[in-house]
Amino acid sequence: MAVADLAGARLRPVAGDRDRRARRVMLALIAVLGAVSVLSLGTGASGTSLWAALGKLARGEEIGLREEVILFDIRLPRLAMGAMVGAALAVSGAVMQGLFRNPLADPGLVGVGAGAGLGAICAIVLGAALPFALGDTLGQYLVPVAAFFGGWATTILLYRLSTSRGRTSVAVMLLGGIALGALAGALSGILIYMADDAQLRDLTFWGLGSLAGATWDKVLVAGPLIALALAATPFLARALNALALGEGPAAHLGIAVQRMKNISILTVAAATGAAVAVSGGIGFVGIVVPHLLRLITGPDHRYLLVNSALLGAALLIAADMIARTVIAPAELPIGIVTATLGGPFFLWILLRNRSLLDL
Amino acid sequence: MLSAADIHVDLAGAPVLRGVSLTARPGGMTVIVGPNGSGKTTLLRALTQDLPCRGAIRLDGDDIAYMPGWRLATRRAVLPQASRIAFPFTVLEIVRLGLMAAGSPPPPGRASDALARVGLAGFEGRFYQELSGGEQQRTQLARVLCQVWEPVGPDGARWLFLDEPVSSLDIGHQIEVMDRMADYAARGGGVIAVMHDLNLTAMYADQVILLAAGRCLAAGPPAEVLTDDLLSRAYGCALRVNTAPPAPATFLLPHMARRVG
Numbered sequence: 210m211a212v213a214d215l216a217g218a219r220l221r222p223v224a225g226d227r228d229r230r231a232r233r234v235m236l237a238l239i240a241v242l243g244a245v246s247v248l249s250l251g252t253g254a255s256g257t258s259l260w261a262a263l264g265k266l267a268r269g270e271e272i273g274l275r276e277e278v279i280l281f282d283i284r285l286p287r288l289a290m291g292a293m294v295g296a297a298l299a300v301s302g303a304v305m306q307g308l309f310r311n312p313l314a315d316p317g318l319v320g321v322g323a324g325a326g327l328g329a330i331c332a333i334v335l336g337a338a339l340p341f342a343l344g345d346t347l348g349q350y351l352v353p354v355a356a357f358f359g360g361w362a363t364t365i366l367l368y369r370l371s372t373s374r375g376r377t378s379v380a381v382m383l384l385g386g387i388a389l390g391a392l393a394g395a396l397s398g399i400l401i402y403m404a405d406d407a408q409l410r411d412l413t414f415w416g417l418g419s420l421a422g423a424t425w426d427k428v429l430v431a432g433p434l435i436a437l438a439l440a441a442t443p444f445l446a447r448a449l450n451a452l453a454l455g456e457g458p459a460a461h462l463g464i465a466v467q468r469m470k471n472i473s474i475l476t477v478a479a480a481t482g483a484a485v486a487v488s489g490g491i492g493f494v495g496i497v498v499p500h501l502l503r504l505i506t507g508p509d510h511r512y513l514l515v516n517s518a519l520l521g522a523a524l525l526i527a528a529d530m531i532a533r534t535v536i537a538p539a540e541l542p543i544g545i546v547t548a549t550l551g552g553p554f555f556l557w558i559l560l561r562n563r564s565l566l567d568l
Numbered sequence: 569m570l571s572a573a574d575i576h577v578d579l580a581g582a583p584v585l586r587g588v589s590l591t592a593r594p595g596g597m598t599v600i601v602g603p604n605g606s607g608k609t610t611l612l613r614a615l616t617q618d619l620p621c622r623g624a625i626r627l628d629g630d631d632i633a634y635m636p637g638w639r640l641a642t643r644r645a646v647l648p649q650a651s652r653i654a655f656p657f658t659v660l661e662i663v664r665l666g667l668m669a670a671g672s673p674p675p676p677g678r679a680s681d682a683l684a685r686v687g688l689a690g691f692e693g694r695f696y697q698e699l700s701g702g703e704q705q706r707t708q709l710a711r712v713l714c715q716v717w718e719p720v721g722p723d724g725a726r727w728l729f730l731d732e733p734v735s736s737l738d739i740g741h742q743i744e745v746m747d748r749m750a751d752y753a754a755r756g757g758g759v760i761a762v763m764h765d766l767n768l769t770a771m772y773a774d775q776v777i778l779l780a781a782g783r784c785l786a787a788g789p790p791a792e793v794l795t796d797d798l799l800s801r802a803y804g805c806a807l808r809v810n811t812a813p814p815a816p817a818t819f820l821l822p823h824m825a826r827r828v829g
């Protein structure tokens with residue numbers, strides 16, 4: 210009896226231990242992501258049915274060219290890009306919040322998105338002036354790589370600005386981020402003035418902030434950067450947990466603080482840069498997703514980062530589905546969907562949890 | 569053994585520590601005392617590499633500047649003077665962070681054991697931000713204890729560096745925590761603590777380091793350092809040390825400090 214009790218006590222999760230819940234949420238999110246993906250493949254302005262096409266394939270029949278193009282060259286790359294961009298935005302938000310030790314540090318909010326945008330615009334407008342060989346080698350990658358460097362420079366600048374002697378000042382971070390964002394916006398404006406007609410068309414397409422232009426090319430361009438960023442997160446999780454105590458205490462726990470800060474900044478820059486380069490910047494995902502997950506399963510980054518990637522991907526796919534269908538056959542920019550859903554939702558979360566939010 | 573030779577620290581261009589040396593042995597408790605601003609926290613932060621300093625700090629003969637962080641983390645744990653946590657972690661999650669530095673995976677109940685040792689059994693599920701100041705301080709102490717649970721490890725003695733570990737505790741918990749620290753030292757670990765309470769210092773310290781204006785005024789056993797003359801000089805007020813007749817421990821009365829009229 211006593212032994213059974215002991216074993217029971219061992220197995221029962223201790224109060225305050227949210228690991229098990231986080232793992233269950235992870236499984237649920239995988240299921241949700243799968244479901245949303247299938248749903249998204251089956252929905253679209255053309256009314257092409259995924260099931261009909263799959264049924265034909267299963268019976269060994271040919272599917273029509275039109276169906277094939279719509280499913281494999283329009284919907285599938287768009288799905289892949291939505292998942293990638295959603296995961297990238299949510300994870301870069303979560304990592305940046307961990308790095309700055311603040312739930313408001315979102316790349317979009319503090320100017321990193323604008324910095325990445327400036328990089329992308331530089332590439333579009335000034336790319337033609339590059340030495341021919343360099344422009345040719347980089348080719349497709351020029352815009353995302355430039356966006357990455359723009360985001361990287363902004364993140365580093367912001368961290369230097371707001372952190373002194375291991376303390377990050379929230380006020381300086383937010384205000385400095387706003388200033389950096391405005392500066393990047395102004396420089397972008399100047400570049401846009403300098404652009405010729407062809408470049409302006411590129412810029413307009415790029416700046417729409419939507420997944421409408423998704424192609425396999427774009428997926429292959431942004432994919433590697435985002436995959437690299439996501440691959441770094443498992444190594445960051447424990448260090449970000451320790452960093453919640455402050456830089457000094459994290460170092461005393463054996464964390465190589467400077468190195469983990471560098472990796473975090475590179476991760477944020479790569480994920481934000483790639484996402485901005487292909488989608489033009491979509492708001493709210495990076496702040497709402499990690500925040501919501503923190504409320505459900507706690508701030509433990511071992512789960513927070515993975516779950517953020519899953520939820521961010523699922524959310525963006527769903528938002529894109531809404532964007533494609535509410536005013537079909539026309540499309541809403543997805544940024545409008547994420548803002549109208551995310552804004553009020555975020556305010557509601559804030560109001561409910563004022564006591565737990567510690568700036 | 570931990571030894572620091574001729575430590576100098578400048579902060580914001582002004583010298584804060586001007587050549588402090590100390591030697592602390594495991595198996596005993598070393599307590600740093602001194603008035604506000606005398607450099608106690610600065611000394612502790614220099615000893616734990618939170619601040620750049622001039623002078624050498626050696627742990628069992630090895631210069632700690634050349635020891636990798638992960639190895640130091642298995643040898644010493646540090647309790648800062650004030651701790652703020654960024655996200656809504658629970659007490660258990662905070663204490664478990666201390667286990668991160670442990671080399672081999674510890675037994676599952678370790679974090680709860682540590683909480684029980686600081687009188688916080690049952691607090692696992694509470695949010696850290698919703699605890700009282702003293703409860704937060706004891707949670708941090710449990711985290712630090714988790715990190716260097718066994719006083720002696722394969723590489724030798726382990727160390728606790730504590731900046732005012734009992735400053736916001738009531739007298740009962742002060743005694744409980746000081747007993748824990750004394751027990752840690754008695755089992756072979758090293759303890760270096762900054763304290764303001766001279767009575768507790770007299771009761772528990774094996775060595776007292778008295779700082780004043782960035783210099784070491786005296787170092788040695790409590791009976792030699794906590795004297796009328798030295799304390800009056802350090803704190804700038806008349807103090808008289810006394811001994812309760814039956815017990816060997818030193819105690820002091822602040823009554824002399826009060827000027828009548």
Ligand SMILES: Nc1ncnc2c1ncn2[C@@H]1O[C@H](COP(=O)(O)OP(=O)(O)OP(=O)(O)O)[C@@H](O)[C@H]1O
Nearest residue numbers: 579580584602603604605606607608609610611649
């Ligand atoms: N970051 C800093 N920049 C400049 N001066 C500092 C800094 N931190 C501390 N000082 C100064 O160094 C001196 C020693 O400070 P320290 O924190 O070591 O004092 P302390 O002995 O721990 O005091 P307390 O008993 O109040 O904790 C003080 O005069 C303080 O003003």
Ligand SMILES: [Mg+2]
Nearest residue numbers: 608609610649
């Ligand atoms: Mg101090």
